[in-house]
Amino acid sequence: MTEWRPPIALVGAWLGLLALLALTVALAYVPLGAGNGVVALTIGTIKAGLVAAIFMELRHRGGLTLVFAGAGLFWLGILLWLGSMDFLTRT
Amino acid sequence: MPESSVFAPQYASIPHRDHTAELGMWVFIATEVLLFGGLILAYVVYRHAFPQDFAAGSRHTEIVIGTANTAVLLTSSFLVAWAVEIFSPATAKIVTRLLVGAACLGLAFIVLKGIEYGKEYDEHLVPGIDFQFPGPKANGVQLFFIFYFIATAIHALHMLIGICLLITLAVICQRAPSTRHRTALHSAALYWHFVDVVWIFLFALIYLPGRSTS
CATH class of the missing domain: 1.20.5 (Single alpha-helices involved in coiled-coils or other helix-helix interfaces)
Incomplete structure (x- = not known):
């Protein structure tokens, strides 16, 4: 009875997204000047890419x-x- | 999987029907990208004009609630992706529970958003109703909060529609699920993940700027 278990890629993507969320919040408090905005949007783009590739299954398309x-x-x-x-x- | 009805005559096969549905969903998502894109363009223009004011406005948002809501939404998306992945008649019960769980997380997001709106009202940060901000940055901060309320309210409306879709599909999937239901769930899932992606960017634009300066 393993047919209900989530694939490892989904679990990995979920944990990765939560880790990236923690990272982006932590880095927002580090003074980087204009770099703060770049870091926030770069991490946001990586998160969106993970959602699109794995949750939205684009990697199989x-x-x-x-x-x-x-x-x-x-x-x-x-x-x-x-x-x-x-x-x-x-x- | 049992078929509740044959596919429509314009399709050559069931995979053809499903593929068409998926492409149609992506076209719909493209229109939604441009809806939120217009808002983000306005944000870019005004943040460029009032960088310090936008940073000050951002510092007045509730980053704890914003971060919690991001985690809630990412988890909700994970549950929906999980439900799509294991969808079959044998797993109908678990799929239903996953969808109900995802919808409950969506509701939790809306409740937290409501608490946040309440706090902003108490702090006199709602343009058009009660906006007071001391100092020379008041106008720019007001522009920030106009963007904040319009963008998050439109996003919350999308959340409510998504919650209704998830609940409907949870009810349908409880009964004998067919490949048609799988396609419907897949389309709803794409929409739900898209709403998640919009929030990822709103979170970065609304809550994170200005945190490292005072």
Whole structure:
């Protein structure tokens, strides 16, 4: 009777996500100047990647699904890039 | 798994139907990414304009509740992924319990969020209702809290929809589950994980800035 047990990858991803959460909160209190924001968003991106690859099963999916999943990120990139360019480059 | 009905005529097979459902779910998630993307763009622009004010606003959020809620949501996502993974008629009971557990964690998130909103109201941090902040940073801090309330309220609305989906699927899965139900659960799970990912970024943008300075 082992059919109800979660696969080791799921447990690993869950524990990894909780560890990354602890890490990002701890690092938020270390003075790194502008580095704090970079660290927070980098760890956030790694966490999102873990959720997408393992919980959302993208690691088992083929090219077509990855294109559909990546489309949202592609348009988000255009939105954030073109949307913020003017404001970030004003003097 | 027993089939409760045959697949619709536009599909060649059951895997074809399931794959189509998954791609459709990703298209829906892309529209949701852009919904939250617009909010995050506004955040980027105003944080760039008022960096110190946003850091000050961030320091006034409840990082203990925020961190606890992140852990709650990550665990809830884990339970849903677990339920999808083991889904079969033989495990229907466990799947139901996992989904109910995930929904309860979702409710715990909403309750904690409510407590947090209450604290912010007591501290006069709710723009439009009662906002008072001493000093020259008041305007920027107010912009931060406008983003905070709109983004977290829209996120909480998504949570409520997700909780209803999980409860519905828990009820359905109690009876003889079919591959159609597995597909429905898989679609709901994608949505739930997406709401989790949105929170991961909201957490980094709302609670973490400004903690190392005073």
